[in-house]
Amino acid sequence: MNKLTIFLSFSCALFISSPSIAQQKKLNFEQSWGREASITNPINQYRGWADNEHYIVYDVAQRKNIQVSVKSGASTDYSAPPKSDVEVFVRDNDVFIQYGQQAAKQLTSSPEIEEQNPTLSPDGNFVAFTRKGDLYSIPAVGGQEIRYTTDGTDVIYNGYSSWVYYEEILGRATNYKAFWWSPDSKNIAFMRFDDTKVPMFPIYVSKGQDGYLEQTRYPKAGEQNPGVRVGFVKTEGSPVTWADFNEQDDQYFGQPYWSFNSQSIMVQWMNRDQTNLKFYAVNPVNGSKSEIYDEKQNSWISLDQDERITYLADNKHYILKSDKTGWAHYYLYTLDGKLVNAMTDGAWQVSGLQYIDEKDKVLYFTARKDNSATVDLYRVNFNGKNLKRLTFGDYTHTVSVSPNGKYFITNYSNVSTPNRVALLDNNGKLIKDLVDSKSADFDKYAVGKTEYFTIPSEDGKYSLPVIITYPIDFDESKVYPVVMSIYGGPDAGSVRNTWKGTRNQYWASEGVIQIECDHRASGHFGKEGVALMHRNLGHWEMIDYNTIAKWFKAKPWVAKDKLLITGHSYGGYMTCLALTKGSEYFDFGIAGAPVTSWELYDTHYTERFMDTPQDNPEGYKNGSILSYVNNYKGVLRIMHGDLDDNVHMQNTIQLVDALTDRDVPFELMIYPGSRHGFNRFKSAYDFKERVRFYYQYLLEKPVPQDFN
Numbered sequence: 001m002n003k004l005t006i007f008l009s010f011s012c013a014l015f016i017s018s019p020s021i022a023q024q025k026k027l028n029f030e031q032s033w034g035r036e037a038s039i040t041n042p043i044n045q046y047r048g049w050a051d052n053e054h055y056i057v058y059d060v061a062q063r064k065n066i067q068v069s070v071k072s073g074a075s076t077d078y079s080a081p082p083k084s085d086v087e088v089f090v091r092d093n094d095v096f097i098q099y100g101q102q103a104a105k106q107l108t109s110s111p112e113i114e115e116q117n118p119t120l121s122p123d124g125n126f127v128a129f130t131r132k133g134d135l136y137s138i139p140a141v142g143g144q145e146i147r148y149t150t151d152g153t154d155v156i157y158n159g160y161s162s163w164v165y166y167e168e169i170l171g172r173a174t175n176y177k178a179f180w181w182s183p184d185s186k187n188i189a190f191m192r193f194d195d196t197k198v199p200m201f202p203i204y205v206s207k208g209q210d211g212y213l214e215q216t217r218y219p220k221a222g223e224q225n226p227g228v229r230v231g232f233v234k235t236e237g238s239p240v241t242w243a244d245f246n247e248q249d250d251q252y253f254g255q256p257y258w259s260f261n262s263q264s265i266m267v268q269w270m271n272r273d274q275t276n277l278k279f280y281a282v283n284p285v286n287g288s289k290s291e292i293y294d295e296k297q298n299s300w301i302s303l304d305q306d307e308r309i310t311y312l313a314d315n316k317h318y319i320l321k322s323d324k325t326g327w328a329h330y331y332l333y334t335l336d337g338k339l340v341n342a343m344t345d346g347a348w349q350v351s352g353l354q355y356i357d358e359k360d361k362v363l364y365f366t367a368r369k370d371n372s373a374t375v376d377l378y379r380v381n382f383n384g385k386n387l388k389r390l391t392f393g394d395y396t397h398t399v400s401v402s403p404n405g406k407y408f409i410t411n412y413s414n415v416s417t418p419n420r421v422a423l424l425d426n427n428g429k430l431i432k433d434l435v436d437s438k439s440a441d442f443d444k445y446a447v448g449k450t451e452y453f454t455i456p457s458e459d460g461k462y463s464l465p466v467i468i469t470y471p472i473d474f475d476e477s478k479v480y481p482v483v484m485s486i487y488g489g490p491d492a493g494s495v496r497n498t499w500k501g502t503r504n505q506y507w508a509s510e511g512v513i514q515i516e517c518d519h520r521a522s523g524h525f526g527k528e529g530v531a532l533m534h535r536n537l538g539h540w541e542m543i544d545y546n547t548i549a550k551w552f553k554a555k556p557w558v559a560k561d562k563l564l565i566t567g568h569s570y571g572g573y574m575t576c577l578a579l580t581k582g583s584e585y586f587d588f589g590i591a592g593a594p595v596t597s598w599e600l601y602d603t604h605y606t607e608r609f610m611d612t613p614q615d616n617p618e619g620y621k622n623g624s625i626l627s628y629v630n631n632y633k634g635v636l637r638i639m640h641g642d643l644d645d646n647v648h649m650q651n652t653i654q655l656v657d658a659l660t661d662r663d664v665p666f667e668l669m670i671y672p673g674s675r676h677g678f679n680r681f682k683s684a685y686d687f688k689e690r691v692r693f694y695y696q697y698l699l700e701k702p703v704p705q706d707f708n
Contacts, residue, residue: 024446026472027505029706034503039445040418040437046411050078052404055423070407070423070431086140088118088127095129097140107138108145116160117177121185126235128159128179128188135159135179135190137235148188148233149240155195155217162193162226163216167646168604169254169303182262187232187284189256189265194227203643206672216645219603221620222612228253230267232284243267243282244289252604254303256282259335260315266292270303274608277301279309279337292337295324299531300608302491313358319343321350326528330363332382343384349526351375354408355401364390364401364408364426372524373452373465373497377401377408379426390428396498407431413499415450415467418442448472448508452497455517458547462520462529465495466548469504469514474557481562481698482513482552488541489570490609491530493522510699513558519544535616537598537609538623541574542582549578549585561587562698566690568592569647569676572638573625576655579636580628588697589636590690593644593676596651597624629658637667637693639686641674667693 031038045058047065054067056078067078085100093114098104107127108115118129120140128137133152138145149158159179166176179190195217203214219225230243230253245251254268259281267289269278279293295301302323310319317340320331328349332340344350348369354377355364361382366375369389376391377399391397395412402408406426413419421434448470454463471480487494495518504514518524519541521533532540545565552558565578565586572594578586598606598620599613613620621627636659640652649670659666669689671682678686688707695703 025441025444027445027447027502027509029506031502032506032509034501034505037439038502039439039442039447040499040501041439043419043421043435043437046400046409046421046434048400049402052402052406054078055400055402055407055409056080070402073432084120086120086124088120090115090118095127095138097127105142107140107142117175117179119177119179119181121181121235122183123185125185128181130158130160130177130179133157133160135188135233137188146235146237148190148237149192155198157193157195158231159188159190160193161191162195162198162228163645164198164219164225164602164604165191165193165228168602169252180256180258180265182258182265182284183260184262186235186262188235189230189232189258189284191253192229192231196227197224198226199223201648203645203648205643214643214645218645218648221599221601221603221606221610222614223603225250225252225272225603230256230282232265232287241284241287243280244287245269252303254308257309257311260311260313266309268303268308270301272607273611274300274303274604277303281335292335293320293333295322297324297531299527299534302608303604307353310353310356312356319353319356319363323527326531327526330365341382341384343380343382344387345384347526347528348372349523354399355405357405362405364405366397366399368524371497373495374414375496377410388428390424390426392428392430394497396496401426409434414497415452415500418499446472447502447505448474450500450504452495455548455551457520457544462525462544464520464544464548465493465518465524467495467497467500467516469500469508471511471513472505472508476557478511479557479559480511480513481559482515482564483507483694483698484515484517484545484549484563484565485571486517486545486565486567486574487569487571488519488522488545488567488574490521490533490537491523491527492570493518493524495522495524507694510694512694512698513552515548515552517545517548533609535610535619536622537619538573538577538581542577545574545578546582546585549582553585564588564590564694564698566590570595572647576625576636576638577628579634580625580632583631583633587634588693589634590639590693591636592639592678593641593647594625594638594651594655595647596655597626600648600651600654625655626658629655629662632659632662632664632666635665635667635697637669637689639669639671639678641671641676641678641682643673644676646676 027038030036042060044060047056050056050067053070057066059066065078066075068075087098093111095108095115095118096104096106113132115129115131118127126137133156135148135158136145161176161178198217198219200215201218205212205214229247231240250272252270257266264281267280267282277295280289281292282289318333330343351366353365364379374396376389378389380387395414397410397412400409411421418437420436423431450469452467454465495516521530521540565575567575572591575589575591576594579589595601638652640649671678674682691707
């Protein structure tokens with residue numbers, strides 16, 4: 001078990017005001033919100049590499065990009081080459097193509113119907129797109145459209161995602177796109193979705209005199225999913241060839257990957273229970289498939305949107321990222337699915353691939369190895385030997401590796417060290433310190449100290465990570481209110497040992513203790529820890545958050561009746577749970593867009609962790625806020641966008657119904673026109689309301705004029 005081991009000795013770390021501190025300058029209002037420079041200065045932005053020997057810097061003072069030589073340090077102006085001399089886009093509901101600075105040329109002519117996701121073929125000769133549920137392409141020089149499918153309707157979509165695939169599987173970045181050109185531009189693979197049996201969820205839009213309904217096919221836990229097929233068409237036009245899967249099976253398909261030679265495509269398949277992941281090599285000519293990978297887990301397997309598979313240029317191997325041992329690691333496989341060897345292993349987590357040196361067979365990657373709250377760069381041989389840490393110190397590193405892997409730039413920090421940037425070689429040797437954001441006035445300002453430490457879990461099995469910002473002039477003979485900021489979702493920890501800037505300093509100046517914290521299933525302890533959430537969302541999170549709350553309330557310098565917890569989405573769920581199930585330890589809560597009962601959320605996310613309501617009724621009951629409303633006390637503020645198509649406002653309404661039935665005080669704010677994230681104007685209002693809440697309940701004094 002990779003437990004965190006950095007503990008804080010409060011007898012040494014806590015500090016009392018002194019004359020020297022009292023004489024320090026105070027941050028002004030703008031500085032305390034991080035809007036003006038104070039203890040740090042803006043630094044140049046290091047934006048990657050122009051070539052093997054020159055890195056790119058955005059010079060803040062000159063407002064331009066420059067390229068700097070690794071060897072000489074000489075700099076010259078840098079003009080980024082265009083990503084492509086051709087661009088395709090939709091304007092006025094039609095597809096246009098533009099070459100360089102030439103005038104854009106219209107390719108389609110259907111202004112009454114919008115095309116979606118126009119995508120240029122790799123050879124530049126065709127543009128594929130979807131329209132009204134069907135897949136098309138058109139020659140880039142213009143001419144006759146090629147229509148590949150003809151059955152598109154309001155519930156059948158070819159090459160365009162059903163909502164649950166867009167949100168949970170293929171990802172929001174796709175903008176619903178579900179088709180993929182082959183590298184040789186001769187074929188298009190696509191997914192066909194059938195939402196016929198997926199329940200319709202109505203969202204009422206209140207605009208105008210009568211309003212209207214916005215309807216989405218949204219499968220909630222235990223309900224019917226869309227039927228999905230994987231198809232192939234030839235670019236010049238052909239009947240659809242369907243991959244050899246049984247469309248009647250209750251199944252999921254993940255992001256597919258074309259082979260380099262376009263002769264096959266790797267399709268990710270998963271059962272409805274999400275406990276079995278298989279890769280199939282599918283022949284686009286006849287749809288036949290062969291299994292090349294099979295993984296089973298007792299809890300669940302995440303159908304990752306990226307970096308699950310990375311093909312090597314040798315066209316013989318791929319690198320797999322998997323947490324099948326309880327910790328995320330890299331594995332080397334042959335294309336036919338034979339395991340060569342594990343490239344990394346141990347009770348720690350890899351984060352992301354940074355560079356693959358196929359010539360020397362060396363893998364460069366980031367990982368949370370030496371401390372789960374920090375990130376470092378490592379290298380290891382393809383055979384799993386000679387693992388070496390390349391970064392340094394107790395910092396979180398964000399790295400950019402040169403195109404040939406010989407150098408890397410790291411932007412690094414921790415909670416007490418502002419961002420610094422350094423240039424190193426691929427053996428971890430420091431070549432040059434590039435910049436330090438720490439200002440000359442760093443020690444001249446009075447600021448609330450920020451520290452990272454851990455708290456033992458109640459059962460002693462885990463060291464729960466915490467970041468705390470103390471009030472300015474902290475005095476342990478006084479008492480202070482506490483604000484606990486959380487998210488809480490599976491494998492979604494928020495505690496990172498990085499520089500926090502000065503955005504936390506306004507409340508530090510007002511005498512508020514601010515903490516971030518994570519539970520045992522937040523990813524710090526690998527999939528091994530995350531899997532504890534299986535079939536019981538809300539259970540271990542609440543136990544660990546209660547432990548942290550009790551730990552703080554046991555301190556003489558923490559007010560016993562002023563602990564506020566706050567979060568959005570899953571964090572909103574945990575906040576509402578804290579004011580009900582955990583109300584013995586929490587006094588106030590501010591919850592944004594909370595899930596209040598898991599049968600109200602979508603199939604793919606919810607069932608991954610909870611199975612279906614039919615299979616796990618006790619788990620759904622125990623994980624529902626509605627089961628604990630009789631325990632509610634304190635003051636809870638709930639906010640929700642009325643157009644939220646992710647966590648429906650239905651969740652909040654059901655909780656409000658239960659609270660009003662019990663005649664208990666709470667606050668509610670509906671933000672009209674907002675989705676899961678509030679729009680800009682509503683967010684500004686929400687910020688002011690948060691300020692008002694803090695002053696009213698934690699500080700018990702009027703809001704200062706600065707906020708008017």
